[in-house]
Amino acid sequence: MTLAQATRGQRIEVVAIPDPAVRAQAIRFGISAGERVECAEKLPAGPVIIAKGRQEIAVGRRLAESIEVRPA
C-alpha cells in the first residue's frame, strides 16, 4: 500500500521512498525505509502528516502516493 492509503491513527512501516532527493531529506527528518511511524493526520485530498515520537512531518498527497508503506 502507499502512504496515501493509510488511515488516521494507523501505525505503519515505511517500505520505500522512490525519489532520491526526498529520501535524503526524509532521512534527516528521521523517516527512512524500515522506520515505524504513525499516520497522525490526513487532510481531505491534501497532505498526510506522519509522526514519529514528537517529530511531525507533512507530506504532500502526490508524494504520499509514491511512498510505499505496510501496516506495522
Place this chain on the structure above:
Amino acid sequence: MHCHNCLSHINIPAGAKKIVLVGNPNVGKSVFFNAFTGMYVDVSNFPGTTVDISHGRYGGDVILDTPGIYGISSFNDEERVARDVVLAADLVVNVVDAVHLERDLFLTLQLVDTGLPVIVALNMMDEAKTRGIAVDADLLEHLLGVPVVPTVAVKGQGLDDLKARLPEARPGIVPPELQKELREMMRTVAASPEALLVLEGDEEVAGRHGLSAGGRREDFYQERRRRVNDIVGHVVREVTDGAGFAARLGRWMLRPLTGVPIFALILYAMYYIIGVLVAQDIVGFTEETLMQGLYEPAVRGFVGRFASEESVIGTILVGEFGLLTMTVTYILGLLLPLVVGFYLVLSVMEDSGYLPRLATLVDRLMNAIGLNGRAVIPMILGFGCVTMATITTRILGSQRERTIATAVLGLAIPCSAQLGVIAGMLAGLGPEYIAIYTGVIVLILGLVGKVLHSVLPGESTDLLIDLPPLRLPRGENVLKKTVTKSYAFLREAAPLFMLGALLITVLQVTGLLEVIQDGLAPLTNGLLKLPRETATVFIMGMIRRDFGAAGLEDMALGPAETLVSLTVITLFVPCIAALIVILKERGLKEGALIWLGSWLAAFAVGGIVAHILI
C-alpha cells in the same frame, strides 16, 4: 554558489577564531548569538542569495550565525550558505532542541563527522521537562565525544556554563569505518570537513576540488540515522506523555474544519495590523506629514538653488516622479512601514510554528496551480509588495514553481499600495461589484496558474516539511528577523525603484510618455469602453500602482466603468520596480513574456467584462 573563499566579504581580524553557531530552524540559536555578541552585530548578505549572516565579536574571536538547517549540503540556499560558513569554521557551537533530539542530532552527528571541534548546547531543557522528556546530558556527552551543556537560553540559564566550556570544544567520535574513508579522501581533499561532504555526494564541494560527487549520500545518511536513533534510544526517557494544549491547537490548525476559521482569524488580525494600523495611521504620518510635508519641500528648496524645477535635471531630481522627491517618499514613507509590517507578521507566524501548518493546510489548493504549500509565503507577501514577494519566490523548490508564482504574483495579486485604493473605490460601488471584482481576479489567478501548470515542462516539487511544535514567539527574535529582512529587501529594491522612476521621467521629458498614452487610447476607448484619459491612469499605475488606482478617483466614472478600470489595473503589469525584479529573477525572455502576458490578460479580461457590463 561557488565561492571557495565564502567569508571574504566578512571582515575577520587576523588571529581571530571563527566560532560558528549551527542548529535546526527555531531552536533558539539567535538567543545564543545575542548572548555571545551583545549589541555589536553586523549583517551581511551572501552574494546571490537572500540569506543574511549575522556576525559579531566575542572577545578576540568572531561569532557567525547561520540559517536554521536540517543538515549541511546543497539542498537549498540556506544549506549552501550554512555549509560554506561551517567549512570555514574553527569551532562549531551546535544548538539542539532537547524536545526534538531525533531530528536535531542528525545535524549534530554530521557536524561531529566533519572532524571540527564541536560543543553542543542542549537547549529548551525546561520545555523538555514540562513535556515529560528526560534527557541524560552526561551520557549524550559521552556518546558524542564532545561537551554537552544543558541550557534554557531564553531564561539565560546555562549560557555562562557554555561560555566557560567553549575551550573544551573538541572533535567528537567518528565511527572507525568512516574515519578510514575520510583518511582515503583526505589524500585528494586536504580538509576533513570538505572530505566528508565530497564523500557524502555534495556536488558543489566536489566540483571545487575537481572531483565528481559519489552516489553514496544515502548510505552515509542511513548510517548516520541509525546512530542517531541509537543515541536517542539511550539518552532520552519519556517520563509522561506531555501532549498538551499546544499539540492540540497544532492539530486544529491543520484540519480544514478548524484550520480555515483559524486562518481567517489570523488574516483578519493581519488586515487590522497592516491594513489599518500601518497603512492608514503610520503611513499617513510617515508619507504625508514627514515626507511630503517636511522632507519634499526642503529637498525642493535645496535643489532649487542649483537648478530650476522645470529644467531636465530638476525634473529628474525633484519633478513629479523625482528621484529625490517621489522615489524617496515612496520608499521611506510608504514602502518601508508596509514592508516592516508584513515581515513582522510573517516572523511571528514563522517563529510560532504556524507557517508550516498553514503551508500544509493550503497545499491542496496550491497543487491545483502547480505549486506546493510553501508558495503561501510569497503569496502573502504579495499583498504587501509584489516586488518583495517576487524576490521571495527563490524559496520555491524548482524553476517551474518560481515561474508560476512570479506570473501569478505579477498578474493577479494586488499589492497593499493598490489594495487600499481599490478597496475604497469598490466599497462605494456596492456588494455585487465587490463580488464580481473578486470573482474575476480569483478566476484569472486560478486559470493562469492552471494553464501554466499544464503548459510548462517538468514537475513541481511536493510538500515535505517539518511541523515544529507551536511556541510563543519571542519579541526580540521577531524584531531582529523583521529588521534584517526589511533591510535586506530595501537594500535590494531601492535601486530598482530609483531606476523605475528615472525611466519614467526620461519618457516624460522626451515626450514618449504622451506618445504611449495616445497609442493606448484607442484600446481604452474602443476595447474597454472607457474615456481616453484612463490610458494615463494605466501608465501611471506602472510607476506606482496606487497612483494608477488613485487617478481613477478623480475621474467621473460610472460603477461599471470603475469596475472595468479596477480589474485592468489589478491585472496590469505590476509597478515598474516589480517589473525590473521579474526581469532580473526570471531572465529577459521569460520576464518579457510574463510582462506581455499580463498586458494581454489585463486588456482581454477588461474587454470581456466591459462588453458584458457596459
